[in-house]
Amino acid sequence: MKILLTGGAGFIGSHTAVELLAGGFEVVVVDNYSNSDVSVNDRIVQAAKWQISRQKDDKLKIDMDNLPITFYYGDCRDGMFLDSVFRENEIDAVIHFAGLKAVGESVEKPLAYYDNNLGSTLVLLNVMKDHNVKKLIFSSSATVYSGDNKMPLDENSKTGNCTNPYGWTKYMIEEILRDEALADKEWSIALLRYFNPVGAHASGLIGEEPNGIPNNLMPYICRVAAGQGLGIRGQKLGKEYQKLKVFGNDYPTKDGTGVRDYIHVVDLAKGHVAAVSYLYRHSGAEAINLGTGQGYSVLDMVQTFAKVNDVPVPYEITGRRAGDVAEVYANPAKAKKELLWQAELGLEDMVRDAWGYMVKKCE
Numbered sequence: 001m002k003i004l005l006t007g008g009a010g011f012i013g014s015h016t017a018v019e020l021l022a023g024g025f026e027v028v029v030v031d032n033y034s035n036s037d038v039s040v041n042d043r044i045v046q047a048a049k050w051q052i053s054r055q056k057d058d059k060l061k062i063d064m065d066n067l068p069i070t071f072y073y074g075d076c077r078d079g080m081f082l083d084s085v086f087r088e089n090e091i092d093a094v095i096h097f098a099g100l101k102a103v104g105e106s107v108e109k110p111l112a113y114y115d116n117n118l119g120s121t122l123v124l125l126n127v128m129k130d131h132n133v134k135k136l137i138f139s140s141s142a143t144v145y146s147g148d149n150k151m152p153l154d155e156n157s158k159t160g161n162c163t164n165p166y167g168w169t170k171y172m173i174e175e176i177l178r179d180e181a182l183a184d185k186e187w188s189i190a191l192l193r194y195f196n197p198v199g200a201h202a203s204g205l206i207g208e209e210p211n212g213i214p215n216n217l218m219p220y221i222c223r224v225a226a227g228q229g230l231g232i233r234g235q236k237l238g239k240e241y242q243k244l245k246v247f248g249n250d251y252p253t254k255d256g257t258g259v260r261d262y263i264h265v266v267d268l269a270k271g272h273v274a275a276v277s278y279l280y281r282h283s284g285a286e287a288i289n290l291g292t293g294q295g296y297s298v299l300d301m302v303q304t305f306a307k308v309n310d311v312p313v314p315y316e317i318t319g320r321r322a323g324d325v326a327e328v329y330a331n332p333a334k335a336k337k338e339l340l341w342q343a344e345l346g347l348e349d350m351v352r353d354a355w356g357y358m359v360k361k362c363e
Contacts, residue, residue: 002026002068003276004091006076006124007098009036011208012139012197014044015269016095017069018206021048023273024060026068028089030082030098032075035211041071047205076120079127086131093135093279095272096124099169102215103143103323106166117169118176125180134187135279137272140174140287142195142261142328143167151295152331155193155287163323174287181285188279195261195291195330197268199350200357207357208265213240217301218262218350220244222358225311244313246298248320251327257298259327261291264345264353274341282338291330292343305351 003020007013008029014036020027021044029041049064070089074081076098085091099117100106106113121138128134145153146161162168174191181187198218200207214220223241249256271290296304306313336342 001092001276002028002090004028004030004085004089004094006030006094006096006120007139008095009033009038009040009044009071010097011036011210012194012265012268013095013097014040014047014206015201015265016097016272017044018048018051018201019266019269019273020276021062021067021069022051022055024062025273025276028070028072028085028091030072030074030076030085032098033073035101036209038073040206043205045069047201047203050203050205051201077116077123079123082123082127083130086127086133091131091133093137093276094124094128094133095137095139095276096121097139099139101166103164103166104215106164106169110165113165113169117166118172121173121176125176129184134184135189136177136187137190137192137275137279138173138177140191140193141167141170142193142289142291142330144171144174144193145328147325151327152293152329153289154331155289155334174285178285181283185283187285188283189285190275190278190282191285191287192271192275193287193289193330194268195263195289195328197265198262199264199266199345199353201266202353202356204353204356204360207354207361209361217298218354221302221305221313222354224315225305225309225313225355226358226362242314244302244315245318246302246315247318247324249317250320253297253326255297255299258324259295259297259329261294261329262296262301262347262350263290263292263343264350266353267292267343267345271335271339271341274339278339286338288335288338289330289332290335291332293330293332295327295329296347300347301351304347305355308348308351309355311355
């Protein structure tokens with residue numbers, strides 16, 4: 001079975017590519033490398049080989065010298081380019097990761113986010129229809145949920161009333177996909193609502209490495225920690241990484257800092273593999289949370305990181321960020337029932353693997 005991954009060189013896409021290859025799938029990656037680097041292509045292959053060599057299940061006959069993965073450089077808003085990818089490959093299903101994803105940036109550049117995220121999806125859907133490929137997994141987000149819901153969030157919790165353009169693009173795309181699945185019963189679409197992916201592949205070969213100053217907590221913690229030592233003191237980091245900024249400590253949570261449902265990126269990637277099988281048992285468009293059901297505070301993350309990796313993470317408390325809420329975590333019961341999937345890796349795994357990637361990267 002051949003799976004197309006748009007944005008497949010990104011943080012979640014690259015880990016999903018590895019899991020698919022290790023599961024015996026053929027993979028086609030499309031990416032414009034706007035938030036990744038072409039060097040990740042080789043690292044995806046090496047991480048897959050590392051993982052396959054350690055798998056206990058020898059039922060899959062995988063040729064380690066010729067892993068079935070193809071990479072294309074291009075933009076998903078380019079219909080002619082996408083059409084050529086489909087003509088050159090017999091695609092069975094698509095996982096649509098491609099899109100801009102920085103919440104803060106989306107507030108500053110809303111038109112760019114609407115153009116990129118909605119535009120790429122519309123072009124992709126039309127090309128898929130032209131080639132009669134109607135199995136799709138969409139990379140959605142917990143940002144589609146309204147801020148006035150009670151926790152935990154399940155798939156029937158109120159959506160809309162998003163606090164930023166990024167969240168609105170995910171919400172709008174979900175609506176577009178529901179409308180298309182309603183109009184054409186041949187579509188099978190999984191709307192996977194992610195919570196907070198962190199960590200890295202256990203090989204240390206791929207991980208989260210955003211361009212510029214990170215918008216997410218874990219890569220910021222890693223860069224602050226990198227400035228403290230453990231053999232990578234030579235890395236040149238700006239003064240913005242001298243201390244981690246913790247935005248607010250007056251929320252109604254156990255330690256006053258924001259609580260989120262952090263999920264290991266490898267668990268998240270395995271959720272996508274499970275969703276591929278789900279597409280063949282299901283029709284229509286269905287929303288499914290991918291989370292752990294466990295909330296961790298910012299200080300939980302900082303303290304666990306420091307303890308597990310034996311490296312200090314200096315931080316300072318600053319004011320709240322606009323749009324942040326006290327806590328967000330999932331009810332993942334539907335994923336367990338429908339996808340036969342649940343998260344297996346814990347917080348210590350997340351912080352260990354995230355730091356392992358940082359150390360290896362800086363060797």
